[in-house]
Amino acid sequence: MLSPVKIWRRQKEIRKILGKEGIIISWTKIYVATDEFKKQAPYFIVLIELEDKKRVIGQLVDFDKEKLNFGLKVKAVLRRIKEIKEEDIIPYGVKFKLVDEN
Amino acid sequence: MIAVVGYYSTKFGELWERSLFDLTKEAVNEVLKQTALEIKEIDAIFFANMLAGVLENNLHSSAKLAEIFNINIPIFRVEAACASGGMAVFLANQYLKANTNKTVLVVGAEKMTDFSPEQVTYGLSAAASSQEQEAGLTFPGLYALMANFYLHKYHYNEENLAYVSVKNHFHGSLNSKAHFRKKIIVDNVLESPYVAYPLKVLDSSPISDGAAALVLTNDKEKIKKIKNKAILLSCNLATDSISLAKRKNLDEILATKIAAEKAFKEAKIKPSEIQVAEVHDCFSIAEILAMEDLGFWEKGEGGKLITQFPTMIDKGDRLIVNTSGGLKASGHPVGATGVKQVGEIFLQLTNQAEKRQVKNVKYGLTHNVGGSGGTAVVSILAVSS
Numbered sequence: 001m002l003s004p005v006k007i008w009r010r011q012k013e014i015r016k017i018l019g020k021e022g023i024i025i026s027w028t029k030i031y032v033a034t035d036e037f038k039k040q041a042p043y044f045i046v047l048i049e050l051e052d053k054k055r056v057i058g059q060l061v062d063f064d065k066e067k068l069n070f071g072l073k074v075k076a077v078l079r080r081i082k083e084i085k086e087e088d089i090i091p092y093g094v095k096f097k098l099v100d101e102n
Numbered sequence: 103m104i105a106v107v108g109y110y111s112t113k114f115g116e117l118w119e120r121s122l123f124d125l126t127k128e129a130v131n132e133v134l135k136q137t138a139l140e141i142k143e144i145d146a147i148f149f150a151n152m153l154a155g156v157l158e159n160n161l162h163s164s165a166k167l168a169e170i171f172n173i174n175i176p177i178f179r180v181e182a183a184c185a186s187g188g189m190a191v192f193l194a195n196q197y198l199k200a201n202t203n204k205t206v207l208v209v210g211a212e213k214m215t216d217f218s219p220e221q222v223t224y225g226l227s228a229a230a231s232s233q234e235q236e237a238g239l240t241f242p243g244l245y246a247l248m249a250n251f252y253l254h255k256y257h258y259n260e261e262n263l264a265y266v267s268v269k270n271h272f273h274g275s276l277n278s279k280a281h282f283r284k285k286i287i288v289d290n291v292l293e294s295p296y297v298a299y300p301l302k303v304l305d306s307s308p309i310s311d312g313a314a315a316l317v318l319t320n321d322k323e324k325i326k327k328i329k330n331k332a333i334l335l336s337c338n339l340a341t342d343s344i345s346l347a348k349r350k351n352l353d354e355i356l357a358t359k360i361a362a363e364k365a366f367k368e369a370k371i372k373p374s375e376i377q378v379a380e381v382h383d384c385f386s387i388a389e390i391l392a393m394e395d396l397g398f399w400e401k402g403e404g405g406k407l408i409t410q411f412p413t414m415i416d417k418g419d420r421l422i423v424n425t426s427g428g429l430k431a432s433g434h435p436v437g438a439t440g441v442k443q444v445g446e447i448f449l450q451l452t453n454q455a456e457k458r459q460v461k462n463v464k465y466g467l468t469h470n471v472g473g474s475g476g477t478a479v480v481s482i483l484a485v486s487s
Contacts, residue, residue, distance in 0.1 A: 010236075026254070029299040030238060034227060037221045037238040045239050047247050047347060048471075055347040058237045058435035063369075071256050081236060090438060093236055 002091045010093070017076045017094050022046040022050035024072045027060065047097055048074055059095045074081045104198045105486065107328040108137035108254050109445035112311035113282040114433030121260040122213040122442040124153055125171055129209055131189060131316040132435020134175035137328055143205055144317075148194045150186035151437040155252040156225045176466040181231035184341050184384060186210065188339070188470030188479030191316070191485040195337040195481075196319045207322050210441035212312035216411055226436075231345040241384065242306060244346055244474040246298035249387035253300060257407035259298045264291035265408040266386035267431075270424050274431025281310045281433030291386075302394040310433030316448070332466075335446075336368035344476045352403070356421050357470065357478035358395040361421070365467075369482040373397040375419050376421055376482070377463045378450045379442035382471040383428040393423070393471050396480070415458055425450060425458045428429035438444040440470035444481055451485045 002010075024045045033041040038074040060068070063078060074096040081093040110133040112125050120128075126149075149167060154160035166303060181187040187210035214222055226241050234244070238462045253259060268288055274280035309469040316333065335438035340360035343349060349356065366373065373396060381396065383389035390404035393445060398421060399407055413423035426432040426446040429439060447466035449455040463485065470479045 002456055004406055005320075013233075026247045026251040028243050028250055029296070030243050030246075031296045031298060032219070032223070032242065033238060033240060034223050038220070040238065043238060045237060045247070047251075047352070055344075057234050057239055057347050080237065 002089065004089055007091055014032055014092070015096055017056060018078055020050050020076050021050060021099060022074055024049040024074060025049050025055065026070070027068060030080070039083050044068065048072065048096060056094070061095045061097060063098045067098065075099050103204035103325065104318060104334045105193060105319050105325045106326065106334055106444065106483065107319055107331045108133045109314070109316050109448045109477040110136060110314050111314040111438070111442050111445055113278050113279050114216045114310045114435055116463065117214060117311040120311065122160065122211055123170060125209045125311065126167065126209055126214065129173065129211065129313040130207060130226065133207070133317055137317050139205070141171050141173055144175060145204040146175055146197060146209050147207045147209060148180055148190040149177060150180045150188050150190035150266040150441060151212060152181055152183055152229070153212060153214065153225045153436060156228050156432070157221060158213070162290045167256050181476040183472035184382070184436050184441060185470045185472030185477040185479055186437045188392070188439070188468070188478065189442055191337045192438060193375050194318050195334060198318060199429040203321045205317065205319040205324060207315060207317060208441055209313065209315045212435035212436060213311050213439040214309045215311050219309065227300050235347060242301055243298040245385040245387055246301045246390070248352050248474065249300050249344060249385070252387060252391070252405070255353055256402040256405055261288060261292060262405040262409060263300070263359045263390070264288045265411065266383060266389045267291050269411055269414045270383060270428040272429025273425050273458060276415070277427050277432060280427040280431050281308055281439070282431045288435070294399060301385050302382060305387055307384045307429035310435045311432055312435035312438045314438045314445055316441055316445055330452040330454065331486045332337065332441070332448045332484055333484045335482045335484050336367065337479065338364035338423060339477065339479045341477050342475055344473060346474055349475070352484035353391070354395050355391055355471065355475035355478060357475050357479070358471065361478045362396045365480040365482050371465055371482065376465050376467045378425060378447060378460050379421060379423050379467040379469065380426060380428070381423055381445050381469040383424060383430050384434060384471070389424070389428065389449045396397040396467070396469060415460065422460045425455060425460065440479060443468040443470055444483070451483055
């Protein structure tokens with residue numbers, strides 16, 4: 001489980017990325033995941049270059065799988081990130097969505 | 103002069119009846135027997151292990167080894183993920199450069215099959231960036247991002263990667279210590295299930311148990327006395343950012359390039375003079391990137407070249423790669439791998455590589471990578487004249 005203090009520290013970083021747009025530099029589909037992500041598998045991971053040239057890695061969600069390709073434009077959104085036990089704090093983080101113009 | 107004067111490796115594989123220290127003990131005792139040395143003649147031990155602390159709550163291995171061998175010498179535990187073994191060789195080399203008339207052991211060991219694949223995946227992910235872990239990116243996933251980028255940039259497909267595994271499984275079939283001794287064909291690789299697209303089970307090195315040990319010395323008397331020896335011309339190490347997102351180029355491992363450049367400069371030889379190499383093929387794409395980054399092949403050419411098997415025993419000529427079977431077929435007991443690589447080149451240079459012996463070898467190279475390129479170690483060895 002992520003401790004509350006870690007979540008608190010991480011939130012400051014999340015805020016900096018949310019809402020930003022970037023393009024897909026590379027992608028993969030994860031079939032074998034760790035326990036925390038097992039229920040989501042298979043899922044897509046993308047390496048994104050943001051407009052300020054900073055690169056970040058995150059999951060790609062809510063998209064038509066036929067459409068996935070290199071160079072597509074995406075936007076950083078806030079999502080619940082992994083499985084937790086009943087009483088754990090729900091961890092939120094950055095995932096990516098394709099933007100409509102693609 | 104620093105020489106490798108002995109090497110022993112346990113069998114690699116699923117060794118359920120043996121513990122981490124059972125394997126370590128076998129490797130140390132057998133390498134001492136082979137070199138006719140007593141443990142009392144050893145001045146220091148460099149012990150490479152990654153996962154015991156995370157998976158089995160097992161640390162302070164220095165003192166545990168001191169108890170097993172009834173010794174009081176300096177023992178260092180070395181950890182750099184999959185490059186733990188290479189880093190141990192690097193430190194042993196530095197120790198010998200700084201001290202005269204010393205003899206040291208480099209031992210690498212890992213116990214992985216006591217745990218479920220999820221536990222091992224979790225343990226290995228301790229060596230990944232926390233931001234990437236949070237995204238759900240696994241270790242194979244990191245290499246998958248590099249592989250997909252490479253295939254896209256240079257217009258190859260998954261089949262180009264498969265040839266690496268076919269070659270290394272053929273070599274593994276010739277190595278009695280290898281985890282897998284079964285030959286495979288390209289279709290086997292392509293039909294195996296995905297781990298992280300475009301990488302499949304047969305693009306990936308396995309989870310193995312095993313230990314390997316080397317004796318290194320700069321003691322002239324010992325070098326003279328011991329028959330089988332190879333010269334360690336250079337061993338260089340470089341580091342780079344842990345996150346893939348912080349790397350400038352996704353189709354290269356910069357730490358490999360830096361370590362290789364230094365190693366060739368120190369050894370005063372060129373890549374074209376190397377005849378055998380053990381390169382870090384944790385995934386098929388990793389061997390292709392390694393061949394390019396080490397200066398053997400042009401960037402982007404690897405995907406095409408590998409389909410002709412130019413580095414395979416009986417098919418290649420100039421340079422044969424991963425005669426042990428590589429991580430793919432020989433197995434990948436993480437801490438042992440970098441030690442085994444130097445051991446395999448020692449066997450080649452001393453004509454002890456049996457069915458997989460390459461003829462008239464003068465120079466050999468090893469290349470060990472930690473994580474997805476956070477650490478790289480390159481060593482160059484020469485035949486003893």
